[in-house]
Amino acid sequence: MGWDEWEELKARAAERQSTSMQVNHVPGDPGGTEASLEVRQSDLAKIGDHAFKLHMRLWDEARVQVASTETAGAGLKGEGFALGGALEHVSTRWEEQVRSLRDACGHISNHLEFTKKTHRGDDHHIGSALNTIETLTQGFDDRVGGPGARNPVYGTEKEKKDS
Template structure:
């Protein structure tokens, strides 16, 4: 784009904007029910437990089945090498790399399961703290109401 072209585009844009005010607000659409929402993300302890359990089950099943696949690949690689096929060595190499990838996935699923178990416990503790704080406020309110004679 030439300099003259750039200046012309700027001038045209400025002429279009003269006399008008432009504003853009980024927000959620208004709730048609009239209620106020604090967000749409909700999770229950039951949901967290189900996700953690699923991650644990995936971890256990993948560990078992991936080991079967690795052992089959090693056996096939050995058989092919014994018959003089070069692909046997390549299959051994794949089986070795497979172990690294499996460990990464197993670590990730274990991390998910453990983190969700921790989160479940942490939120349960938060609930107890919040309930205690709110009951303390209610006790203070009751004391003020009694003092006012209500």
């Protein structure tokens, strides 16, 4: 490979990178705060609530005509019309699709409830761990306080006697 060919390949690669999208950070908010990926409990609750309501509505509203469609299909089939079998088939497939959609809504609702509980527990655990680390760090830091002064993390002599 010659030098000119190498330079041409590098230039092509640079062009491809400049025209493609690559996200490796989130730019700051014009208001001054940094953008972050954050999950708010209220957002999860709204999504879960909508999924649950849709789950319930599908059962009540999407199945309204199933019985009459099945009856019509059976009647037409009994009279020798090919449309009767097709109508029964459509009714069966409709029922399967509604069931599948209801299951998906149920999974979304249940998963978001689980996610809320898990994140709440994780936040509590992380907060406790960070508080403990901060306290330990202060206890081991010899630079806290002036020369010869007690580290305030250990309390005063009076607090020791009282406990």
